Amino acid sequence: MKKKEKKNPGADMICSVSELVNLVKQGQDILGVLSTMVSIVCRHTEADACSIYLYNEKKKKLVLQASAGLNPELTGNFSMSLDEGLIGLTLKELRPVCESKGQDNPAFKPIPNSGEEQYTSFLAIPIVRGSHRVGVLALQDREPAQFTESDIQQLQAIASQLSPILESAQLLIEIPEKYQQPRKELKPVSLIRGTPVVEGVAIGEAYYIEGPEADSSFITAYDTGYSETIEGFHSAIARTEEQLETLQAQLEEELTDVASLIFSSHMLMLRDAGFSGAMEKLIKEGTAPSEAVIKVANDYISIFSASSNPRMREKMQDTKDLGHRILKNLIQNRADTGNYSGHIVLTNELLPSELLKLAAQKVEGIVLFGGGTTAHINVLASSLHVPLIFTEDENLFNIPSAANLALDALEGVLFVQPDQAVLKRLKQLKAGAERLEHQENEIQEKTFTADGERIYLRAAVNLISDLQLAQRFKAEGIGLYRSEFPFLIRSDVPTEEEQYRIYRIVIRALGHPLATLRTLDVGGDKTLSYIPDTEEANPFLGLRGIRFLLKNRLILAAQLRAMIRAGGTRKPLRILFPLISSLDDFRDAKNVVEYSLKKLEKEGHGRFPFPKLGAMIELPSAVEMAQELAQEADFLSLGTNDLIQYMLGIDRTNEKVASLYDTCHPSVLRAVVRVAEAAREARCPLSVCGTMGSDPCSIYFMMGLGIKEFTMPPSRIPAIQTQVVKMKYKQAQKDAKHIASLGTLTEVRKFLTESAIT
Numbered sequence: 103m104k105k106k107e108k109k110n111p112g113a114d115m116i117c118s119v120s121e122l123v124n125l126v127k128q129g130q131d132i133l134g135v136l137s138t139m140v141s142i143v144c145r146h147t148e149a150d151a152c153s154i155y156l157y158n159e160k161k162k163k164l165v166l167q168a169s170a171g172l173n174p175e176l177t178g179n180f181s182m183s184l185d186e187g188l189i190g191l192t193l194k195e196l197r198p199v200c201e202s203k204g205q206d207n208p209a210f211k212p213i214p215n216s217g218e219e220q221y222t223s224f225l226a227i228p229i230v231r232g233s234h235r236v237g238v239l240a241l242q243d244r245e246p247a248q249f250t251e252s253d254i255q256q257l258q259a260i261a262s263q264l265s266p267i268l269e270s271a272q273l274l275i276e277i278p279e280k281y282q283q284p285r286k287e288l289k290p291v292s293l294i295r296g297t298p299v300v301e302g303v304a305i306g307e308a309y310y311i312e313g314p315e316a317d318s319s320f321i322t323a324y325d326t327g328y329s330e331t332i333e334g335f336h337s338a339i340a341r342t343e344e345q346l347e348t349l350q351a352q353l354e355e356e357l358t359d360v361a362s363l364i365f366s367s368h369m370l371m372l373r374d375a376g377f378s379g380a381m382e383k384l385i386k387e388g389t390a391p392s393e394a395v396i397k398v399a400n401d402y403i404s405i406f407s408a409s410s411n412p413r414m415r416e417k418m419q420d421t422k423d424l425g426h427r428i429l430k431n432l433i434q435n436r437a438d439t440g441n442y443s444g445h446i447v448l449t450n451e452l453l454p455s456e457l458l459k460l461a462a463q464k465v466e467g468i469v470l471f472g473g474g475t476t477a478h479i480n481v482l483a484s485s486l487h488v489p490l491i492f493t494e495d496e497n498l499f500n501i502p503s504a505a506n507l508a509l510d511a512l513e514g515v516l517f518v519q520p521d522q523a524v525l526k527r528l529k530q531l532k533a534g535a536e537r538l539e540h541q542e543n544e545i546q547e548k549t550f551t552a553d554g555e556r557i558y559l560r561a562a563v564n565l566i567s568d569l570q571l572a573q574r575f576k577a578e579g580i581g582l583y584r585s586e587f588p589f590l591i592r593s594d595v596p597t598e599e600e601q602y603r604i605y606r607i608v609i610r611a612l613g614h615p616l617a618t619l620r621t622l623d624v625g626g627d628k629t630l631s632y633i634p635d636t637e638e639a640n641p642f643l644g645l646r647g648i649r650f651l652l653k654n655r656l657i658l659a660a661q662l663r664a665m666i667r668a669g670g671t672r673k674p675l676r677i678l679f680p681l682i683s684s685l686d687d688f689r690d691a692k693n694v695v696e697y698s699l700k701k702l703e704k705e706g707h708g709r710f711p712f713p714k715l716g717a718m719i720e721l722p723s724a725v726e727m728a729q730e731l732a733q734e735a736d737f738l739s740l741g742t743n744d745l746i747q748y749m750l751g752i753d754r755t756n757e758k759v760a761s762l763y764d765t766c767h768p769s770v771l772r773a774v775v776r777v778a779e780a781a782r783e784a785r786c787p788l789s790v791c792g793t794m795g796s797d798p799c800s801i802y803f804m805m806g807l808g809i810k811e812f813t814m815p816p817s818r819i820p821a822i823q824t825q826v827v828k829m830k831y832k833q834a835q836k837d838a839k840h841i842a843s844l845g846t847l848t849e850v851r852k853f854l855t856e857s858a859i860t
């Protein structure tokens with residue numbers, strides 16, 4: 103391959119996959135893996151030097167993380183921007199840079215004290231994963247003009263082989279760095295501010311899911327008094343198995359729709375010869391049971407942690423949970439169940455299934471760091487009633503593990519080592535919130551304004567478990583059932599039968615004839631992990647909602663069949679299509695309903711009534727088409743969460759622009775006016791869901807436009823009813839006209855908050 107004589111001719115594929123996998127499995131630390139990697143590449147390419155630079159996205163720097171042939175003291179300590187040197191150029195322009203004499207390139211920038219003066223030839227390849235910049239792999243050689251076109255191709259092949267591992271390395275190196283660096287500079291933390299996602303109050307000890315210490319992913323013996331006999335080990339395993347079965351059973355009872363085998367990986371692992379079997383073997387060879395548990399669990403953790411796949415990361419957490427659980431059970435007669443009760447979890451990432459597991463294990467509250475949270479985490483956490491805040495404050499990871507915390511998720515504040523006064527106040531708040539939860543006796547069956555206009559408060563249901571609260575708070579039917587959660591949490595598409603069982607429960611739960619089932623709304627920030635190629639540069643502008651379903655018609659047809667069957671002959675079952683942008687979308691979806699009805703009849707399932715079909719108005723294009731849609735659809739539903747996002751061009755999950763996401767924006771209000779007029783003219787029922795559907799000021803305005811159906815999380819019904827009964831419909835009509843004529847956010851806000859409803 104190179105001009106100088108080959109020591110290893112014919113070695114085409116430089117690194118075999120098994121060689122790489124072994125590298126990781128050997129359990130070296132990540133820097134050890136990188137250093138072995140550069141030696142292997144050097145050996146195979148016969149270059150005199152090989153280096154790996156990983157890109158630190160946050161600092162916008164390429165950091166030298168491993169090298170064979172450069173001064174080893176620079177490793178981890180030398181960095182450059184994308185505008186510096188040939189290495190920067192490679193990643194900036196995302197192309198190979200090959201020079202017979204590197205120093206001759208005008209972009210060349212010497213690295214001081216690196217020892218690179220001895221090298222002349224230069225070849226660097228960018229490493230990317232999808233659209234994500236990972237780093238640069240570089241070769242250098244003493245001889246000039248050593249690298250050829252075929253070397254470029256070969257190094258590109260190596261880079262692509264190495265890229266998954268390098269991406270994990272990038273992640274793993276950055277995580278501790280993220281937490282450790284600021285820690286040196288920052289004072290002890292007493293307070294973390296964030297945004298409330300799920301309101302509530304929690305008190306407990308700090309528990310990191312992704313730890314601040316580099317090694318915190320591993321489990322350690324933090325207790326004493328372990329029973330160090332083989333019998334003790336056997337009974338710890340039996341107890342663990344029992345606890346997992348109970349947890350699984352409780353979840354199945356409470357969360358029938360999403361909890362299918364949520365603790366399965368714990369159970370499988372527990373029964374696996376490679377896991378508990380390996381522990382037993384070590385014990386028989388003389389290792390103490392607690393040490394055997396720690397050793398085997400940590401071996402598994404290190405393998406899983408080498409992957410950048412979030413599912414693997416979840417497995418790592420499962421292993422950690424399981425290891426802790428067995429260890430706790432090794433202490434005889436211990437009352438502790440190994441649950442998260444008494445703990446507030448701090449983490450920078452959370453999968454829906456992880457959230458379910460934490461909730462099942464009685465976590466008190468959660469603080470989520472960085473980069474915006476996803477809709478399904480927000481919605482799930484709120485259905486699970488887990489107080490949750492979201493923060494951008496890196497100080498979160500300066501909080502020592504097990505520190506006492508108090509979380510005020512009403513205000514979005516986490517208190518570290520709170521004093522007695524704070525604790526007292528939060529305990530009172532908590533008691534107050536619990537009292538509010540029990541006010542169902544005060545709720546009226548029907549809601550009227552002060553001047554006698556009938557208003558309908560319907561439930562937005564995400565999980566079957568929400569139905570209980572909807573019933574308690576006397577929701578007048580289900581205005582929106584978001585069907586995506588069973589799809590998001592399970593590891594593959596639920597079957598038609600599974601869906602049928604879930605929808606039947608939803609339809610029957612309230613004993614009210616109105617049930618609106620929305621077809622699957624995935625895409626955006628709600629992606630299905632088991633559908634390939636879901637990565638998109640702009641997911642909210644991508645294959646979302648009805649667009650996804652019309653491209654995956656088998657999924658749509660199965661879902662419609664399940665819904666129609668669940669509706670039975672009962673009327674009116676309402677089916678709602680999300681993210682409709684045109685009449686064509688709506689007709690296309692309606693055709694699938696017609697087809698499904700005919701097919702069901704042909705298969706002998708019986709003759710079902712044609713469901714009422716609705717379109718969600720949540721895109722500016724749908725606002726433009728509201729007249730036509732109102733004429734053709736049986737009902738319309740304003741999805742204000744998305745309407746605001748798309749009208750204002752604000753990513754609803756991006757914390758940086760969250761303050762601009764405003765229900766009072768005149769353009770949003772005027773869009774609502776147009777939709778309300780279109781619906782009134784076509785005599786098409788119109789309801790409102792999303793943020794504005796449970797915000798008293800917005801309700802006042804929309805009521806003034808003649809909208810009378812509002813869909814909200816069941817927990818909001820008591821507070822909204824209390825407000826609505828004080829409002830005057832006739833006054834709202836006059837005020838709505840005035841509000842819609844206002845040209846600034848400030849004026850709207852001032853009018854709504856000061857003069858209208860208080």
Ligand code: PEP
Nearest residue numbers: 720741742743744791792
């Ligand atoms: C909305 O967009 O307002 C809505 C109700 O749908 P979702 O929040 O599920 O996107």
Ligand code: MG
Nearest residue numbers: 720741743744
């Ligand atoms: Mg929406």
